[in-house]
Amino acid sequence: MNGLSPTQELQAAASRCVKCGLCLPHCPSWSYSQRESDSPRGRIELAAAMASGELIPDAVGQARLNACVLCRACETVCPARVPFARLMDQTRARWPMRRLWFGALFLHKFGKALARGSAWLGVVSGMVRWLRLRIRHPLLEMLPSKLVLHRRALAQQDAGDDVGLFVGCVTDAIDRATLNDAAVLLECSGARVRWVEGGGCCGALPRHQGDAEGAATRLRQNTACTEACSCNVLISVATGCAAEFMEYPRYSEDPQAQSWAVRHREVMNYLQTVQGRLKFRSCSRKVWLHQPCSAQHTLKESDAARALLASIPQLRLKEANGQFCCGAGGVSMFHSLQQAQELGERVVGEFLESGSDILLTSNIGCALHLRRILRADGHAHAVRHPVNLLREQLQEQPTDA
Numbered sequence: 001m002n003g004l005s006p007t008q009e010l011q012a013a014a015s016r017c018v019k020c021g022l023c024l025p026h027c028p029s030w031s032y033s034q035r036e037s038d039s040p041r042g043r044i045e046l047a048a049a050m051a052s053g054e055l056i057p058d059a060v061g062q063a064r065l066n067a068c069v070l071c072r073a074c075e076t077v078c079p080a081r082v083p084f085a086r087l088m089d090q091t092r093a094r095w096p097m098r099r100l101w102f103g104a105l106f107l108h109k110f111g112k113a114l115a116r117g118s119a120w121l122g123v124v125s126g127m128v129r130w131l132r133l134r135i136r137h138p139l140l141e142m143l144p145s146k147l148v149l150h151r152r153a154l155a156q157q158d159a160g161d162d163v164g165l166f167v168g169c170v171t172d173a174i175d176r177a178t179l180n181d182a183a184v185l186l187e188c189s190g191a192r193v194r195w196v197e198g199g200g201c202c203g204a205l206p207r208h209q210g211d212a213e214g215a216a217t218r219l220r221q222n223t224a225c226t227e228a229c230s231c232n233v234l235i236s237v238a239t240g241c242a243a244e245f246m247e248y249p250r251y252s253e254d255p256q257a258q259s260w261a262v263r264h265r266e267v268m269n270y271l272q273t274v275q276g277r278l279k280f281r282s283c284s285r286k287v288w289l290h291q292p293c294s295a296q297h298t299l300k301e302s303d304a305a306r307a308l309l310a311s312i313p314q315l316r317l318k319e320a321n322g323q324f325c326c327g328a329g330g331v332s333m334f335h336s337l338q339q340a341q342e343l344g345e346r347v348v349g350e351f352l353e354s355g356s357d358i359l360l361t362s363n364i365g366c367a368l369h370l371r372r373i374l375r376a377d378g379h380a381h382a383v384r385h386p387v388n389l390l391r392e393q394l395q396e397q398p399t400d401a
């Protein structure tokens, strides 16, 4: 886009680093291993040396790059404004990661058909319950206790913002409860809601693994589906998807991609703007709010969830210190297992210490990872999206359309 070759672009980004080291204490992978090659500064040098041919890309170097959780905390604090995410995208596109088989499942037609067919979901839901009673597998431990089979029939309102609710891939397959709760809150705020489906993954899953072509295909399909839905605002319930939409202009010059990036909102952020139209019943539960890295460092919108939850009378709200990623970032919970486990345990430890009943997080990846760690340690606490609680506490419960 700027006339530079990918290698030149990568080197230009790397050359901005003045090696001050200010980013190191903010980097979760450095805090885990204390190795320079696991720090932002170390990764920048490694990526630049691999791009210039000074260093042969081998499995060891690639493992150091792959252990990056893509939290972007380093970008937030970097005084030299090193575009670290862009640099990592280019690096992974050149030296892709080993693909996740279940990631491919969600990205291909079979996965989409599975996610869309409620009959299939019914079978899968039954199988999951059966398997969880017999097998303790980390992938099964991630899933919610109950899979909701149907997406809500949307109300046919004649006025209000035309809102398209992006169903995504993983969320649509295993967290339809959150999609339904978001739809109810949006309708109660006066919006006309439509489901935006057909595009599947927002593109983050292939991009994090270095599949730039796969991510570009998702981007094209999502912008076409959103355009076809004739909405004015596009909303996603996962902060990870919202962050990917926000970055579409970085990946594509297509005017539609540019336009939807501007008209896209993360659900909590949108609901905050219409907060006055939503009234909540009091609730004396103690909840703990985890702020995903995508909300803190890409969207830079961690206030919305806090403000909305604070409008539930008597709710006892505590917030995570948010210093480090929970370990789920990017796809590292599947690639850097020990690091993901330790980072996740730190977050779970802080949650348990708070004495709260529910862990709330607005990103599906964080929810899956933290739920698995809690269950593996024998804790039965609920891990939920903030919209689940907001929907439960609505003063006027809508009748189903």
Ligand code: SF4
Pocket (backbone or CB within 6 Å): 016, 017, 018, 019, 020, 021, 022, 023, 024, 040, 041, 074, 077, 078, 079, 080, 081, 082
């Ligand atoms: S803060 Fe920025 S300039 Fe300093 S070492 Fe980290 S990436 Fe480089």
Ligand code: SF4
Pocket (backbone or CB within 6 Å): 026, 027, 028, 029, 030, 038, 039, 040, 043, 067, 068, 069, 070, 071, 072, 073, 074, 075, 084
């Ligand atoms: S994105 Fe996060 S994990 Fe990766 S180098 Fe930066 S701070 Fe560390």
